[in-house]
């Protein structure tokens with residue numbers, strides 16, 4: 420059972436599924452989680468999940484669906500360009516959302532994510548790089564060159580890759596996947 424006609428994804432992200440056992444038990448913050456396909460999977464796997472998105476309708480769908488199946492998921496309606504993570508979380512994830520954010524805000528958000536992740540917790544970030552057929556807006560936060568690896572250089576990298584695939588709109592664009600564990604505070 421899942422939300423009917425989800426806005427973006429029908430299934431939990433494959434990297435999240437693959438690394439679910441490596442997440443630190445406890446809390447997960449999902450930034451740009453939309454109607455919560457990943458939040459539902461995480462909550463069903465025993466995590467206490469907070470799903471943030473600016474799309475109020477997506478959050479309403481998630482709240483209504485999770486109530487129907489008696490799952491508790493926290494939803495926060497916020498603009499990530501201005502968002503400050505005020506609690507610590509065991510893990511933070513964000514999939515395919517950074518390219519919507521302003522470059523400076525996206526970079527600041529990653530620093531904020533890192534500082535609010537508890538020791539031994541994971542960050543799983545997936546986003547578009549600047550390589551491909553998108554008409555790039557240089558003011559937006561694409562993962563360029565070694566930006567992600569550089570900013571995570573003091574973390575343990577469990578997985579990193581770049582690969583090209585087709586987007587919902589049929590454009591070919593490179594994506595970058597990073598799974599990193601916080602090993603120094």
Ligand SMILES: C[S@@+](CC[C@H](N)C(=O)[O-])C[C@H]1O[C@@H](n2cnc3c(N)ncnc32)[C@H](O)[C@@H]1O
Pocket residue numbers: 427428432450451452453454456471472473474477497498499500513514515516519520
């Ligand atoms: C491509 S969808 C990805 C959804 C989900 N993470 C997934 O992988 O299925 C991007 C999400 O980012 C959200 N988003 C875009 N800009 C945002 C912003 N400035 N603040 C908060 N959420 C934003 C959109 O509303 C949308 O739900």
